[in-house]
Amino acid sequence: MTHAGSDYRGAELDFTGRVAVVTGGVRGIGRGIAEAFLAAGAEVVVCGRTGATGDELPAAAGEDGTRRRAVFVTADVRDPEQAGSLIAAATDRFGRLDVLVNNAGGSPEADAATASPRFSAAVVALNLLAPLYCAQPANAVMQTQDTGGVIVNIASVSGLRPSPGTAAYGAAKAGLINLTQSLAVEWAPKVRVNCVSAGLVATEAADAHYGGPAELAAVAATVPLGRFGTPTDLAGVCLFLASPTLAGYVSGANLVAHGGGEWPAFLRHRGGGPAV
Numbered sequence: 001m002t003h004a005g006s007d008y009r010g011a012e013l014d015f016t017g018r019v020a021v022v023t024g025g026v027r028g029i030g031r032g033i034a035e036a037f038l039a040a041g042a043e044v045v046v047c048g049r050t051g052a053t054g055d056e057l058p059a060a061a062g063e064d065g066t067r068r069r070a071v072f073v074t075a076d077v078r079d080p081e082q083a084g085s086l087i088a089a090a091t092d093r094f095g096r097l098d099v100l101v102n103n104a105g106g107s108p109e110a111d112a113a114t115a116s117p118r119f120s121a122a123v124v125a126l127n128l129l130a131p132l133y134c135a136q137p138a139n140a141v142m143q144t145q146d147t148g149g150v151i152v153n154i155a156s157v158s159g160l161r162p163s164p165g166t167a168a169y170g171a172a173k174a175g176l177i178n179l180t181q182s183l184a185v186e187w188a189p190k191v192r193v194n195c196v197s198a199g200l201v202a203t204e205a206a207d208a209h210y211g212g213p214a215e216l217a218a219v220a221a222t223v224p225l226g227r228f229g230t231p232t233d234l235a236g237v238c239l240f241l242a243s244p245t246l247a248g249y250v251s252g253a254n255l256v257a258h259g260g261g262e263w264p265a266f267l268r269h270r271g272g273g274p275a276v
Contacts, residue, residue, distance in 0.1 A: 012245040016041030019094040020242070021087065023077050023134060024104030025070060026052045028203035029154065032231020033101055033238050034058035034070050040239060042099070044070040045090040047077065077104055078125040083133035091141050098147065099242045100138040102131035103154045106205065107169035120168040127172035132179060139187050148190035150242045153180050154234070155197045157258050173197075177254050184252030192251040194241045199258025202228035224260030233257060 015037060025034035025046030037044050038060035046058060052072045059069040071093065075086040091097050105127045110119060131153050142149030156173040163170025177195055184193040200223060202216075210216050220227050237257050241247050 012243055013040050013239050015098070015239075015242070018042045018098040019045070019090060019096050020099035020101065021045045021047075021090050021097065021134075021138070022070075022101045022103055023047055023086075023130070025058060025101075026056060026072070028205060029198065029201055029231045029234050030101075030103040031058050032235045033103060035060050036232070036235035036239055037099070037242075038068050038070060043094050045073060045086070045093070046070045047073045047075040047086050047104075049074070049076045077130040077134055078122075080133045083130065084137045087134065087137040087141065096145060097138055097141045098145075098149050100134060100149070100151045101154065101238055101242075102134055102151065104130060105154065105156075105169075105173075107166045109165045110168070111165070112167040115168065123166075123168040124172045124175075127169060128175045128179065131176055135183060135193070139183075139191050142191045143187070145190075147244070148192070150244075151183070151191060151193045152238050152241050153177075153193070153195035155180070155195045155254065157197050157199045157256065157261070160197055160256070180254065181252045188251060192241075192247070194247075194250060194253045194255065196234060196237050196241070197254055197256045197258065198229065198234055199223065199256075199261070200228045201234060202230055222262055223258070224263065227259065229257060229259055 020037045020042045022030050022034045022044060024030040026048050030046065034044050034046050035058045038058060044058065051074055057069045057072055059067045062068045073086050073089045075082040077083045077086065087097065107123045135151050138149065138151060153176050155176045158166060158170040159173030159177050177197065180193050180195040187193060200219065210219050234257060237255055241250060241255065
């Protein structure tokens, strides 16, 4: 799958000399975000629960044509100490932290009637508490910098509408949207905090979840723009929100990136919308 490969290094999107941490940045949406910040000139640190090296790491071509790769730190961000160690590793290596993208998240399907307490707690820990655990030490660093910093939380449309089959996930993402708004107030003016509520995004996980090409096409037809989003789409939104030039007055916002949402079901009975 192709991720962010464009030249993002325009005047408003030049992150040369800046440092970004992207949780869960080895695969899927996180990889696309990490590669976009690399392409924009930033130093990038990614993390995961299992190690990654070499070609597994996000990369982008530098101005001199050489490939620049992200730095990997092993961390389970559901653990407050490991989340703190991740932020410390980034600041120890590069001397600063300008952007934190809380991307790590997700949930397998589970019937809310029978989901175990352990399962639900794990889902909430990953999708709501982990972003807070990473944001707290990141804020502590950013508050000491003249230029402050930016935190971007990757939320989901599941936090804005019913989320049958992933009820705990939807509730956690709704909490993440509210957390974003609260932190934006508490940590202003030095730190801007925003979130992105993502819709359907084409990743390896989506391929496995929805099935083959026919199933993916049928699901894509329910989106007004007629396609899944891509990691590159989400990466562009994150670059915008992280830019002090383009989004310097944007904080506490929830930018919904969902291709127009979903066709209302009643339109199918009036001859409008996709026939699915």
